[in-house]
Every structure is written in structure tokens, then in C-alpha cells.
Amino acid sequence: MHLEMRGIQKCFGATIALGGVDLEVKAGEVLGLVGENGAGKSTLMKILSGALTPDASTMQLAGQPYRPRHPHDARQAGVAMIYQELSLAPHLSVSDNIWLGCEPPRRERRPRAVAALAQLGHADISPDARAGDLSIAQQQMVEIARAIAIGCRVLVLDEPTSSLARADVEKLFALIRRLRDQDHAIIYISHFLEEVKEITDRVTVLRDGLSVGGGNTRDFTPPDIIRLMVGRQVADLYPRSARTPGETVLEIAGLQLRRGEVVGIAGLIGAGRTELLRSIKTDWHRTGFVSEDRKTEGLALNLSITDNTTLPSLPVWISPRRETDRARSWVEKLAVKCRSPHQRIGDLSGGNQQKVAIARLFAADVDVWLLDEPTRGIDVGSKAEIYRLIDELALAGKAVLMVSSYLPELLGVCDRIAVMCRGQLGPARPVRERNEHEIMQEATGG
Amino acid sequence: MNRLQKFGPLLGLIVVFTLFALLRPKHFPRADNLEIMMLQTTVVGIGALGMTAVIVSGGIDLSVGSVIALATVVVATLLNRGWSPLSAAGGGVVAGMICGTISGLLITRLRLAPFIVTLGLWGALRGAAKGLANEQMIVAPGTWLNQLLTALPDDRRWMLVPPGVWLLAVLAVLMAAVLRYTRFGRHVFAIGSNEQTARLCGVPVERQKLFVYMLGAGLAGLAGVLQFSYLTVGDPTTATGMELDIIAAVVIGGASLAGGEGTILGSIVGALIMTVVSNGCTKMEFPNWVQEIVTGGIIITAVALDRFRHRRET
Numbered sequence: 001m002h003l004e005m006r007g008i009q010k011c012f013g014a015t016i017a018l019g020g021v022d023l024e025v026k027a028g029e030v031l032g033l034v035g036e037n038g039a040g041k042s043t044l045m046k047i048l049s050g051a052l053t054p055d056a057s058t059m060q061l062a063g064q065p066y067r068p069r070h071p072h073d074a075r076q077a078g079v080a081m082i083y084q085e086l087s088l089a090p091h092l093s094v095s096d097n098i099w100l101g102c103e104p105p106r107r108e109r110r111p112r113a114v115a116a117l118a119q120l121g122h123a124d125i126s127p128d129a130r131a132g133d134l135s136i137a138q139q140q141m142v143e144i145a146r147a148i149a150i151g152c153r154v155l156v157l158d159e160p161t162s163s164l165a166r167a168d169v170e171k172l173f174a175l176i177r178r179l180r181d182q183d184h185a186i187i188y189i190s191h192f193l194e195e196v197k198e199i200t201d202r203v204t205v206l207r208d209g210l211s212v213g214g215g216n217t218r219d220f221t222p223p224d225i226i227r228l229m230v231g232r233q234v235a236d237l238y239p240r241s242a243r244t245p246g247e248t249v250l251e252i253a254g255l256q257l258r259r260g261e262v263v264g265i266a267g268l269i270g271a272g273r274t275e276l277l278r279s280i281k282t283d284w285h286r287t288g289f290v291s292e293d294r295k296t297e298g299l300a301l302n303l304s305i306t307d308n309t310t311l312p313s314l315p316v317w318i319s320p321r322r323e324t325d326r327a328r329s330w331v332e333k334l335a336v337k338c339r340s341p342h343q344r345i346g347d348l349s350g351g352n353q354q355k356v357a358i359a360r361l362f363a364a365d366v367d368v369w370l371l372d373e374p375t376r377g378i379d380v381g382s383k384a385e386i387y388r389l390i391d392e393l394a395l396a397g398k399a400v401l402m403v404s405s406y407l408p409e410l411l412g413v414c415d416r417i418a419v420m421c422r423g424q425l426g427p428a429r430p431v432r433e434r435n436e437h438e439i440m441q442e443a444t445g446g
Numbered sequence: 447m448n449r450l451q452k453f454g455p456l457l458g459l460i461v462v463f464t465l466f467a468l469l470r471p472k473h474f475p476r477a478d479n480l481e482i483m484m485l486q487t488t489v490v491g492i493g494a495l496g497m498t499a500v501i502v503s504g505g506i507d508l509s510v511g512s513v514i515a516l517a518t519v520v521v522a523t524l525l526n527r528g529w530s531p532l533s534a535a536g537g538g539v540v541a542g543m544i545c546g547t548i549s550g551l552l553i554t555r556l557r558l559a560p561f562i563v564t565l566g567l568w569g570a571l572r573g574a575a576k577g578l579a580n581e582q583m584i585v586a587p588g589t590w591l592n593q594l595l596t597a598l599p600d601d602r603r604w605m606l607v608p609p610g611v612w613l614l615a616v617l618a619v620l621m622a623a624v625l626r627y628t629r630f631g632r633h634v635f636a637i638g639s640n641e642q643t644a645r646l647c648g649v650p651v652e653r654q655k656l657f658v659y660m661l662g663a664g665l666a667g668l669a670g671v672l673q674f675s676y677l678t679v680g681d682p683t684t685a686t687g688m689e690l691d692i693i694a695a696v697v698i699g700g701a702s703l704a705g706g707e708g709t710i711l712g713s714i715v716g717a718l719i720m721t722v723v724s725n726g727c728t729k730m731e732f733p734n735w736v737q738e739i740v741t742g743g744i745i746i747t748a749v750a751l752d753r754f755r756h757r758r759e760t
Binding site: 301303 | 707
């Protein structure tokens, strides 16, 4: 089934997520879709799968106009997404999972599930097994079987190998080739460029919401692809004062963090960066932590700005007025836009919420600042203010260790950068010896 | 906190009170009836103080009715053994705190759902009360404990309201202060609002939860002491279903069963609303079943109003 997407545009408020992207994949072909985090890959795939409606688009599927308004429409039309986080119901059987949402007559379910698994060359998975008892790799096979069983002809695999062992990756690749030879169209999204090189026939590169290049995979080397992915001007968003590092305050995985410096950890999602940061004990006397996930962990969204700011540094007996004043002083210093410190934090914008998460460390007056994706999902203006704060921290003799997937920001604010790849932390080298190209290569194991 | 959240329950109380005062002007708004209503509110009110903390922390305690019954039995037994009234009352409170320690430890150490743990204790503690009392009411010698919840005699009118009601008032102020002016109180709100955030911010989540259940059941034990005072006997079958009245009072008062929200004033007002409705229905000479339907309707209305407010906010 031939899929064609032309001139896809999508804005979120004032942010242009996609500024006219073209993408085409033919039956019997594997297309690699690559780009940095935030380049627009997932927005594009959400549009393809009907989870988002584009502002402008022309989409054709097998010569017919294709305009899904709901993921269900996409499945009906034959487009299936296999997400990074698997979505099986762990308590149901494999067969029940395959038929979830489109139950055929009870008698046919099991044999047709068996047939779908056999078509994938995975007859070893029993249709009666509980999905939760299967390995991650097997669960992925079941997800794919589910798409095949209901007759999907276009498959999107989003970072399918990020949680697989090498042997399972081989099996997955064998399956992808098999599906390709059965004339399915496959879109393969991955950060691992060697994998893209190995499994795809053609490649399309996205950068900042635009398709910036592509063609037959055999005509590109991984460095070529990286060049297309990162070819961007680094604006002077990043203030950096002359800093002099002091004594070492933290040592982890061979990395020494000193006062008055900012050290960055680069790497791909799933490389183990967050786990590394979390292995450092956060006591809120010396060490403070900003979580990558504001909504589920970082903030108590029902509580006020004051409560969120002062929580780690509350005295035993509380004067509400003193706590409010304390929060207010940091809210003002960090220019958090709000009506008052009593306002519910869930009502603030992402950037302002993040500033409160950072104000918490100021209020606790910690020396070691652990920042996990401190600028994720916030606007450029707030980002710039956070970079300025980080620079001030380093000047004030604090030690900052920050994880980010956004390379320009790491290169902009850090003194040294270490790269993590599949659980291993490389050496922290001065930022002047680093560039995006080389970091991407280290991160993708190239 | 917006004004509606703060004063919504109070407004509700004024509305139902005015309604019955207009419908039954000769019987309902009389001084002696007001006193009776306060007496009727005290046991549930004291239970609701602890339940507010439990619910704000994102938990629930279904065992408090059984704790109250157990405490009446403990107090009566200790009085029979010659303990002084004060130490017997203390014994009732300590019994409650032990129950709270059990549920708190099961919830935090074994990571069991509070609903399940306290549902189990709801049955087990009722059984323990019956066993301790030999499945009988325990008659105890009369002491000043019995006068905590009786209408004031004329020579003590200067107290304005019976001592049990004073106790409720003082404890309510104390609990409100604990929730507002101590680190523990802010931690309870943080745990109920987002346990992961609380953990991230260094809140000792397990320890504070254990304290919350000890506090909740300890106050239920004290409610049991007052229940004993009201009954003047230890009765292992008393307060059946009272845990639901207590939870209803807290919820009518604006607390969210999802945690992170709730006030002591609201819970007390919630308890008063329940009393006013049941007392008013009696004064209207409604049969019991009508009263039960009305009470149920009020609980659902209160929560529906709360939801409506939340939806408008977001």
C-alpha cells in the first residue's frame, strides 16, 4: 500500500511543530525516519495515525484521499503504529490482545491469531499465554501480529529496538524484512543510525519541523545523516561567564563534578542517563533534583506555588506568611508569571512551572544541582531564562550536573560534556573539544 | 483556595438549617434542640478530625466505626478493673492508636491499599471488641466520664455547651493548626496531592503516612470514649456504620477522596449538616427511610457540586 504525505503543517499555539513536511513510502519498502528529539517526528506520526489533526495536509493512501480523524480510522484504513511503550493489556491472553477492540466471532479468534503469529514466523508464541508473562521482545511481536491480523498494510515502528537485546534486534529485523517481502510498507523511526543503515531502503531526515533531505539509504553514510540532522545555527541564547571550577563535590561513574562548573550528560533516550542521575542521593541539604517529568513527578499540580517551592525546605513549625514570602522572593527573582504565590501551580504554563521546580532548589539552597531535561517542553523565552540562571549558579560556586537530549543547549551552557551510550558513561571532555556531530556519533555507538 | 471551596459547605449548613427553622419554627431552632444537635455531632465530629488527615493524605480508614466500639469496651473494662476515669479514657485512646499503628504498618510496609487493609480491620476489630466484651454490653461504674455528653444541668449553664462539645472545639482548632502550621501537615497535603513529588522532595512518605493512620485511629479512640460517655456502657455493637457517616462528613466538607484537599472546618460543617438533616427530618416527623434517602442525596449533591467546581477551574 502506497502512502504519500505532502505539505503537512501543524502549529501548537505560536510554536510551529511541522512547517510543510513531505513523506512517501511504497509497498515493499522500509523507510527510515530520522531527526533529533523535537524535530517533529512524533508529531508527524501522530498525524499519520489520526491522533492529531494537521492544519494543512494532502495525504493519500493507495491512491485514495486519507484523512483520519481518530486512531481507529487509521487502523481501519490499514495504518498501524507500534509505539515504544507497548500497549498490551497484561492480564489478557495473546489472542484476546490481538482482537481487542474489533472482536470477530469467538470461534475464529484463536485460529486467526495462530495464523497471524505464523505469518510473522513466530509460531512459538502461544495464543493462550498471558501477555504480561511474555518478554518485551515477544510482546512487540504480539503488537505487530495484532496490526497484521486486522489487515494493516502500513506499519510504523517507533524506536522499536530501544529496549531490546542484540539477539532480539536480529529477530525483529528478520521480521521486518519478511513483512517487506510480503509487500507491507514500513516506516522505521530510530536514533540508532547503524540500524537505520542496516534495515531501511530509503531515509527521510527531519529537522525543526521540515524535511531537509533523504534518498536511498545506500547513498548515505551515518555522518551524512547526522550532518542533515543537526545543520543548525546556534543562536546566542547561551550566556557563559568566565568560570573557575573549585573543589570536587561529587563523583559518579568516573565523573568528577566541581563547584562553579556545569557538566552535561548527552545521550539518547533510554541510554541510562536518568538512571545515572537518580543514583545520586538527593538529600535537599546539599543536593537538589529537578525531574524530567513535571506532571507525574516534578510538581504537585493541585497545590500552590508556595507549597511546591518550599516543600523540601520546610521548618518543623510553619509560619504561612514566612513561607509565602520566601516563595514570593524566588518567584520574583525567577520572573515566574503568576497572580500570586497562592495560585495553583497546575494553572501556570509549562515554562513557569519549570521555573518553580527550579525555585525549589534555590529555596533549599543546595550546592549540587541535578537537572534532568530542565528545558523539556517549554518555550524559547523560558529556556533562555533558565540558561541564564544556570550560568549565575555556576558563578555563585554551585555545581550543576545536567542531562539533556538537546545538544545545542548542552554545547551552549556546559563546561564539560560526557556522553552516555547503552548504560556506559564516556569521559567528560571540555566543550571546546566537542561538536554535535561527534557527540551524536558517540551516542549512537558509531 | 477560592471562596466557594472555603464557604460552600458553610453555606449549605446555613441553607438546611434555615429550611428546617422555617418549616418547624416551634420545634427545630430551640436552645435545647441546638444542644442536642451539638451532642449528636460530637462523636462523628471527633472521628472526622482524624479522617480529614487520612483522606487529605490520599488514604481512607474504614475501620474507625469498629475502633470506636472497641474503645467503648476498653474504657468500660478498665473502669471495672478500678482504673481512674482519666486513665481509662487514656486507655481507649491508646487502643485506637494501636489499631492505627497496625493499619499504618500494613499500608506502608506491605504496600497494601488502605481500602483493603482498613476493610479487613473493620471486621477484625469489631470481632476483637466482641471477644473482649464476651459478646455482651459491659456495665461500668458511673463516673464523671458519663457527663461529657449529657445536656448541661442548670447549675452548670455557665459552661454554655457540654464538655464533650468543648473537647471537639478545642481539638478541631488544634488539628486545623497541625495541618496548617506544621511541617507534618504540609507533608500530608503533599503526599495526598502527588506522592511521587513528595518523595522527590525528600518527604519521609512512609513515616508520615504511619503517623496519619495513628492520628486518625487515635482520634477515633477518643470518639469511642465519648461514645462510651453517651451510652454509659461498653457496647461492642455500637457505632456500626459510623465510619461511613464520618467519611461522608469529611467529603461533604469539601475533601477530595483523591487526596490533597480538605479542611477541618469543612469536615466539622459536614458533620453538622448530617446532624441537622437527621434531626430536622425527625422534627418534621418524617419516617426513618425518608431521612436515609435525604442524607444519601445530600452526600451525592455535595460531591457533585465539588466536581462541578473542579471542572470550572481547569
